Amino acid sequence: MLSYLDKTIENLLRKKVPLPEAEYDISFDIPTKEWANKISSTKPTINIYLYDVRENRELRTNEWETKLNDDGTVTKERPPVRLDVFYLITAWSPAQTEAVLDEHHLLSQILALLFKFASIPEDVLEGDLATIDPPPKLPLTVACPDAFKEQGVGQFWNAVDQYWRPFIHLIVTIPIDLQEKITGPAVRTKIIKLNAEETIQIGGRVVEASDLTQGIANVMVTIVELGKSTLTDKRGCFSFSGLKRGTYTFKASINGREATRIIQVPAPDGNYDLVLS
Helix, strand or coil: CHHHHHHHHHHHHHHHCCCCCCCCEEECCCCCHHHHCCCCCCCCEEEEEEEEEEECHHHCCCCCEEEECCCCEEEEECCCEEEEEEEEEEEECCCCCCHHHHHHHHHHHHHHHHHHCCECCHHHCCHHHHCCCCCCCCEEEECCCCCCCCCCHHHHHHHCCCCCCCCEEEEEEEEECCCCEEEEECCCEEEEEECCEEEEEEEEEEEECCEEEEECCCCEEEECCCCEEEECCCCCEEEEEEECCEEEEEEEEECCEEEEEEEEECCCCCCCCEEEC
8 A cells, every 4th residue: 555655646747837757857766875876977966765554543543434235235444544655755856056056946936835734635546545445645754843752853864874864754544444344134123212102213215026135216215104214315224213013004106007015013033125016
């Protein structure tokens, strides 16, 4: 995932600053003195060095996410871990005169672009990041005032044997899918007790007889004895609340097609589905 984030940031700078490949080099290497001696002597180089990765604990949650599937089952997914990815962005100009001004100008252009977006725009996502549906939100924190708060920026430049240089401190927050999920039948009956009063909420589906996994949308479902009606959603699901224990006649109808079923509430098997032939 980190390599796709690298390519996404490169794509962002190349498309939006812009920094066309024919005119600018972009590197992700550690900016040591040895590296600096090998960079292009004809094109400016932007170095985007990833120097740290940490979990964002403020965004941590242990609440599993629930999604109702088209076949009426429910999938519970463990929420992604969110990581803060720390970058140090520097500009390196090959100009023989006023190279520092060129570098400052480049940093200004990049800063102006990064401050324009609260999150990385969807149209520059690369690799697996571009295939996530819906597209992930990748928040940006630019020019963080606490950059290198713990170790000091001087220690970094001394470690890479370089003179101090101006840099942009960039933090990108990304989700890491833990690939943990459980799929099973949906809960169809909920019994609510408040003091001495009991009410029941039930849920079912209207499905095609030829394919019981295929729900039918916009079907009118009526409990005949109560005169209660509701429409199914896009998955063919419906629900009723505030019911008492008893036996009811459920009727489904759409475009001249009908299905009727007598159902005990609460149903012993939890099945309130209606089948349209």
